[in-house]
Structure formats: C-alpha cells, structure tokens
Amino acid sequence: MNQNELICWDEGGESRSALWHSENGIATHKRIRLADDTMTADEAYRLACEGTALLWRGDFQNARQLLQALIRRVDKPSKKSKRLGKRSDKSANLASQKTPLDLFNQHRLMQSQRARILGMLLIQCNPDHTISLRRAPDVALACSEAYGPAPESYVISLRELLGVISAHEWRKHGLPVLADSSGEPIVVHPHYGVFSPIRGEYLELVCNTPLPNALDTNSIAFDIGVGTGVLSVILAM
Known part of the structure; x- marks a missing residue:
C-alpha cells in the first residue's frame, strides 16, 4: 500500500485516524459518521447523498445487506423523478432531442453519482488485513494479494472490499x-x-x-x- 492520506473521525470521545485507501483515487472523506446495525437504510441513503461517509461498526453481514439496500434506492427512480419523467414525455415534441454525446455524458454523470453514493459505506481493516467486526470473513489473503503489506490500519469502502474478495475467488478457482x-x-x-x-x-x-x-x-x-x-x-x- 502506497497511499499516505489519513482519514479522521471521532469515536468514544477521542479523535482517531487510519490510512485511507482507494484504488480509484477517491479523495479522503471529510465528514465521517459511525454506523451500526441500528441505522436504517433510509437514513444511510440520506447521509450518503449528503456527502457523509459511514464507518461501519456493526455486524459485517448486515453491512453487506445495507449496501444492497443502498443499491436498490440508487437504482430505483424516486416518485419526484417519475413525475418529472411524465412531464418531459408530454413535452418531448417541444424539447430538442439530445445528441448521442449528451446521452453519453448524462450516463457517465449518473454512474459517477451512483459510485459516489455506494462508496460511502466504509470498513476499517487491521494492519494484518483482518476485520474486527462480528461475522467478518477472513479477507487477509485477498487483501494481501491486492494491496501487499499494510504498514498500519486502513479504511476502504465496502464496495471495493467486496471487489477484492471476488477477485481473490477468481484467482483461486480460475x-x-x-x-x-x-x-x-x-x-x-x-x-x-x-x-x-x-x-x-x-x-x-x-x-x-x-x-x-x-x-x-x-x-x-x-x-x-x-x-x-x-x-x-x-x-x-
């Protein structure tokens, strides 16, 4: 691991920090909030949309379920979007048709926003690539293959971690x-x-x-x- 940026947060009345790691080069999150099994998916989605990252302290498998809930909310159009869509359909003959470049840029923007929101759920890993959460899988070998040795504790997005685990399974089984x-x-x-x-x-x-x-x-x-x-x-x- 060669990224030296620190991510900082408050926990238990103390200021804490760890290395921030992102293979996509995402900048360190400035607003961090601790999250656990008591946080609802709606609250997590609202905070993520507002730019607040969630450092998970609950059950690992519940974090995976929360990520799936965030995916459903990101991919499902809101009622407001549906109403706007109906209005735009009615006035489609009055609006100028978008060019392929406009559609491409719109798609890229939507994908970027989707990745930003889903990347707000964070996991802290120990220097030996283990995770100190309930029901956390053994990801030491997978993270070691992807990142190499870690000099100290680090934080990554859960979405990236799941990608590392999938890549390890491909590498192991072929x-x-x-x-x-x-x-x-x-x-x-x-x-x-x-x-x-x-x-x-x-x-x-x-x-x-x-x-x-x-x-x-x-x-x-x-x-x-x-x-x-x-x-x-x-x-x-």
Whole structure:
C-alpha cells in the first residue's frame, strides 16, 4: 500500500485516524459518521447523498445487506423523478432531442453519482488485513494479494472490499475460457485489477475468424492492454 492520506473521525470521545485507501483515487472523506446495525437504510441513503461517509461498526453481514439496500434506492427512480419523467414525455415534441454525446455524458454523470453514493459505506481493516467486526470473513489473503503489506490500519469502502474478495475467488478457482484439442477446459487465474474474460463470445469469434492476408508478410502486432492475455495466446497459435 502506497497511499499516505489519513482519514479522521471521532469515536468514544477521542479523535482517531487510519490510512485511507482507494484504488480509484477517491479523495479522503471529510465528514465521517459511525454506523451500526441500528441505522436504517433510509437514513444511510440520506447521509450518503449528503456527502457523509459511514464507518461501519456493526455486524459485517448486515453491512453487506445495507449496501444492497443502498443499491436498490440508487437504482430505483424516486416518485419526484417519475413525475418529472411524465412531464418531459408530454413535452418531448417541444424539447430538442439530445445528441448521442449528451446521452453519453448524462450516463457517465449518473454512474459517477451512483459510485459516489455506494462508496460511502466504509470498513476499517487491521494492519494484518483482518476485520474486527462480528461475522467478518477472513479477507487477509485477498487483501494481501491486492494491496501487499499494510504498514498500519486502513479504511476502504465496502464496495471495493467486496471487489477484492471476488477477485481473490477468481484467482483461486480460475475461470474456464477455452478448451484444448482434447476438450479439457483451459483455465486462467486473473489477479486483482486485471479484467477477466468472463464472456467467451469474442474468444470464439477470434478463434474462428481468418486473419488478414497481410499478416503473412508482416506479422508484427502490438497488443496493448492485454488483461489476462487470452487473446494474445489465441493470436499466437
């Protein structure tokens, strides 16, 4: 871990701090509130929308359920949005049609706001990558693979932590992407931060599509951003 920003909060009448870690480069949250099993999803959603991060001190599995509740609230249009949508439908013939660029920028803005809200639920990890919460899973190996050694306690978003856990499972069990000549599956073990080929349609497409004739005389190619390298292997076969 190479991020040296500190995240600070008050707890038990004392000022406390820990390293802040975000793989997406999100800045340290300034407003922190402790949260536990007594906090309702509506209250958590309101605080997250207002820019207050929630440092979880309750049961870990309840934190996961709370995150799912936040996802439902973010993805479900409010009644006000539905009313505005009906009004806009009625006046659609009067409004100028949005360009593809406008729609793209609107989608990016919505995704950014969604990620910001869902990233407000925080988990504190110990220097050995363990979590001191009830029913917390053993994430020491997963976090060690993703982050390396931790010099001290650190705080990350629960959403990022769940991504680290999923990446560890992919790395441990592997993902079948192709089959060899005998029909045995070829398995890759992607590490954290590497895009995994979870869809195989394009792999079959590359396998079955003839390469350009120009490659017979000039077969040099630059493969940039190879991820797990599956396409590179196919093209080299």
